[in-house]
Amino acid sequence: MEVYLFKLRFRGPVHFGDTGIDLENVQETVSSDTLFSALMNTISIYYERNEAEDLIEKFINNPPFIFTSLFVYHKGLYFLPKPMDDTFISEDTKRLKGKELKKLKWLEISDFLNWHSQSNLTDKDISNMQQKQSLYTDAFVREIRPRVVLDRITQQSSIYHCGYIYFKKNAGLYGLVAFSDKGFIEKFKNILYLLGQTGIGGERTYGCGTFKIESFEPVDSTFNMILHTNTDKYTILSLYHPAQDERQNLRNNLLSYDIIRKKGWITTGRKALTLKRKSVGFITEGSVSKGPLKGCLVDITPDNPPPDTLSHRVYRYGYAFTAPLPR
Amino acid sequence: MDKNILGKVQINGKIKCLTGLHIGASKENMEIGAIDSPVVRDPVTRQPYIPGSSLKGKMRSLLERALSVELGIAGTTKRRNIGTRNNEIWIHVCDSAEDALQCPICRIFGSTGHNGGKNFPARLAVRDAYLTGDSVEKLSDIDTGLQYTEWKFENAIDRVTSAANPRQLERVPRGAEFDFELIYNVEDLHTVEEDLKNLALAIDLITLDSLGGHGSRGYGKVDIVIECIKGIPVESLKSDTIIAVEIKSLKELSSLITTFRGKSSGA
Numbered sequence: 197m198e199v200y201l202f203k204l205r206f207r208g209p210v211h212f213g214d215t216g217i218d219l220e221n222v223q224e225t226v227s228s229d230t231l232f233s234a235l236m237n238t239i240s241i242y243y244e245r246n247e248a249e250d251l252i253e254k255f256i257n258n259p260p261f262i263f264t265s266l267f268v269y270h271k272g273l274y275f276l277p278k279p280m281d282d283t284f285i286s287e288d289t290k291r292l293k294g295k296e297l298k299k300l301k302w303l304e305i306s307d308f309l310n311w312h313s314q315s316n317l318t319d320k321d322i323s324n325m326q327q328k329q330s331l332y333t334d335a336f337v338r339e340i341r342p343r344v345v346l347d348r349i350t351q352q353s354s355i356y357h358c359g360y361i362y363f364k365k366n367a368g369l370y371g372l373v374a375f376s377d378k379g380f381i382e383k384f385k386n387i388l389y390l391l392g393q394t395g396i397g398g399e400r401t402y403g404c405g406t407f408k409i410e411s412f413e414p415v416d417s418t419f420n421m422i423l424h425t426n427t428d429k430y431t432i433l434s435l436y437h438p439a440q441d442e443r444q445n446l447r448n449n450l451l452s453y454d455i456i457r458k459k460g461w462i463t464t465g466r467k468a469l470t471l472k473r474k475s476v477g478f479i480t481e482g483s484v485s486k487g488p489l490k491g492c493l494v495d496i497t498p499d500n501p502p503p504d505t506l507s508h509r510v511y512r513y514g515y516a517f518t519a520p521l522p523r
Numbered sequence: 524m525d526k527n528i529l530g531k532v533q534i535n536g537k538i539k540c541l542t543g544l545h546i547g548a549s550k551e552n553m554e555i556g557a558i559d560s561p562v563v564r565d566p567v568t569r570q571p572y573i574p575g576s577s578l579k580g581k582m583r584s585l586l587e588r589a590l591s592v593e594l595g596i597a598g599t600t601k602r603r604n605i606g607t608r609n610n611e612i613w614i615h616v617c618d619s620a621e622d623a624l625q626c627p628i629c630r631i632f633g634s635t636g637h638n639g640g641k642n643f644p645a646r647l648a649v650r651d652a653y654l655t656g657d658s659v660e661k662l663s664d665i666d667t668g669l670q671y672t673e674w675k676f677e678n679a680i681d682r683v684t685s686a687a688n689p690r691q692l693e694r695v696p697r698g699a700e701f702d703f704e705l706i707y708n709v710e711d712l713h714t715v716e717e718d719l720k721n722l723a724l725a726i727d728l729i730t731l732d733s734l735g736g737h738g739s740r741g742y743g744k745v746d747i748v749i750e751c752i753k754g755i756p757v758e759s760l761k762s763d764t765i766i767a768v769e770i771k772s773l774k775e776l777s778s779l780i781t782t783f784r785g786k787s788s789g790a
């Protein structure tokens with residue numbers, strides 16, 4: 197496996213929709229299934245349709261590369277979701293510092309590395325982590341913009357609101373991608389570049405979500421330590437949907453986890469359909485398991501789509517990108 | 524039929540404010556004694572800007588009105604109420620992607636399907652227009668008590684009692700300049716010319732109309748200067764080395780369209 201780190205710098209505001217009222221709720225990160233769908237649509241727009249189908253075929257059998265969700269970087273610090281497992285923390289610390297620990301959602305990489313080896317979390321450690329997390333929340337500004345639509349004749353107005361995220365200078369999103377087939381390295385970079393031209397997320401018609409690839413390099417030593425350690429616990433850095441043969445053992449395998457339900461509309465190439473895809477549950481980033489996980493591509497094609505609307509199957513990406521947790 | 528991209532047309536230029544410009548922001552979280560009607564600002568830099576949605580919405584509505592007879596907006600057929608029953612907002616939207624492909628408006632600006640019809644994603648992307656470096660420098664020196672903007676006091680007077688009803692508005696002063704960028708996705712060759720001509724018309728119409736609020740009282744007169752139009756065929760996008768044809772004004776369109784010709788064998 198060759199692992200690369202890619203950093204994206206956004207050229208304007210972004211809109212990554214979240215469930216909630218209308219367009220107001222937005223989140224600052226992009227989950228792996230969204231990224232996969234965006235990449236596939238890019239292929240089918242810029243290349244031939246069958247090229248996207250070939251790649252889907254490869255992913256169903258044996259994915260040539262897997263990737264994490266996109267997380268925030270700010271001023272050279274990289275953030276990862278806090279692993280949900282806290283069995284190693286003493287009862288005393290939990291009683292005294294439970295609230296502070298609960299509010300920690302994002303760990304800077306060195307803290308992430310030490311998370312499990314710190315059986316004696318001191319107050320200083322915790323306030324240190326909090327301080328770094330404040331850099332996380334400082335990386336972007338959330339804005340709700342009032343928007344209006346006017347009647348073409350009477351100029352009667354109707355107001356609504358839309359949420360946007362602005363990343364500050366030196367901040368943006370990054371992800372890790374692991375290639376089992378080295379032939380795909382250049383290809384992946386190329387598709388990512390094209391995606392940057394079109395934009396990721398919503399409100400693209402107003403220029404949201406376009407980005408530049410700030411860097412695309414093999415991972416450095418710190419990240420290497422995250423990916424190669426001997427351990428008996430793993431955390432997931434992408435959304436994960438268990439494969440058929442994993443489901444039997446899942447209850448024993450997962451130590452702590454959270455579930456998210458993803459739903460939405462179907463887009464095929466540049467054409468968006470007024471057709472809802474099947475909603476599907478994922479195990480979220482930060483969940484912890486006893487062993488490595490695999491995952492699969494989920495078929496979410498609606499049962500009886502109206503004729504002539506959909507000429508292909510629709511999939512959602514659920515491969516797990518796991519990182520061992522050092523003891 | 525798949526819609527593949529044949530290339531992109533990138534239009535860059537400047538929007539110059541010939542009168543004060545007011546694009547309103549939300550009044551939430553405002554303090555007592557603050558301005559009645561603030562303008563939108565970039566939350567990071569605090570500089571006023573022109574949202575892409577304002578520019579695109581203005582272009583669309585002006586073009587709809589210019590072509591209103593053809594589109595049936597003035598009549599009763601091809602328009603849709605996107606408001607509520609009590610607050611009707613009528614605009615022109617095609618009901619299916621097939622209709623939108625034939626429609627000069629929906630083809631450029633996009634449409635949402637209705638009664639099982641497909642959406643037609645916009646071919647045009649309009650980015651937020653930010654203040655130019657020169658304007659930032661100029662505006663940061665002004666002495667109005669507001670950052671980069673001016674206050675304008677307005678007053679309504681009762682016709683009988685002469686009781687005053689004053690209000691304060693915030694606006695970007697005359698002379699400010701914004702950089703704008705439009706990206707048009709080329710999807711087929713026989714509509715490029717019409718689409719780009721309509722785009723040019725919409726841009727011209729804005730200069731004769733106004734941008735932002737209070738246009739009937741002189742706000743928002745702008746001059747739009749197109750500085751560079753680039754035609755980028757899809758092959759050059761893929762290969763990372765951009766070979767583009769550049770023209771200076773939309774009048775030289777035909778030379779731009781040849782860029783995409785010959786690459787359309789698959790479409």
